[in-house]
Amino acid sequence: MRSPELAGRAMVLAVPVGATEQHGPHLPLDTDTTIATELCHRLARRVPGIVVAPPIPYGSSGEHADFDGTLSIGQQALRTVLIELIRSADRFNGTVFVNGHGGNLHPLGDAVSELRTEGRRVLAWSPTGPADDSHAGHTETSVMLHLRPDDVALDRAVPGVTEPLPELIEALRTQGVKAVSPTGILGDPTRATAAVGELALERWTTDLTTQVRTWLAE
Template sequence: MLAVPLGATEQHGPHLPLDTDTTVAAELCRRLAGRVADVVVAPAVPYGASGEHAGFPGTLSIGTQALELLLVELGRSCDRFRGVVFVNGHGGNRAALEAAVRLLRFEGRRILAWAPSGPQDDSHAGRTETSVMLRLRPSDVRLDVAEPGATAPLPELMDELVRGGAGAVSTNGVLGDPTGATAAEGERILETWVADLAGAVRTWLDRLPVHDS
């Protein structure tokens, strides 16, 4: 089975690196391969649909349409694997991923999509992602400039976020409060996520027919 990390290159407030989502998705795939037999990890997709962050320096986005096409063609090229799981580290990729998965499944391909969960009031560059990055790449986290952003639950922000981008709801690009983040908490979060991911993959694989080589 092939695990494909889906990330993004986008602002994560003043304190986290641009490739935070890609780093997290790649780590989850790496840990998945350590828990589920015969998992091969593909190179991460480092660009996604990040238009909502375009007002902040450093954000690079290929958009929903291009990402959907990329994922469809990736899925079509993976027929030699028993199945493919897209591990999505960026919420903005969701529409493209859902559309690509629908088409690939319609074509008879074995595709699973999975994404980590988190608090609705801590969805971007807040305590969750900051803790995880302190665990994975502490030298790239600048706690000295970490500060809260918009802390309302994401559903309450979504309409304005869609209309005006992240800058319309948060002057620093943060959706959450990174203060209090720790590497220990980051490890606990990663372990919770990978346990959920591994469980989802095992359940899915059990339902698949035996793959003919």
């Protein structure tokens, strides 16, 4: 879009918040960013008055630092980026953060709290899934098979650690993902399909759309 196309229009900004980090030996580094961006565009197709911002492709990914390709700006920097970005977006009628990475949850929550304290209209949303399938597993692999099948090396996919995330979270925070799962996978991607991926995207889009419509009505 060009600047004049936004002038005088009552628009709500949807910001994809992603990450650049390992997703096992079979998924691309920008998986979280890809999924968050897709969900923003699906939201914009269902709710009038939504405009999608370029994604934030770096997040808080320190737990993946032992794997090649991971780039992280950390929690404090991400919080600052989100706050300053939305402070600059006062011409919009509000902002929806669509988050694709679990490691972003704490700085995102802090940013939303600060922005609301300042009187800004902000909503944050993140997809949910099975506790034993939280990273580069069945769900994310299926979604990427639907969105970008040429970038999924399914022949390299292997089963990862499948204990529920609450049982792993403390070790993940203190030791990093590699200490828990040498492959970087939390879940089992080996039977992923594009059809399952489309169902997951539809489920997430429906939930996101419902929450945004409720928030706008308030």
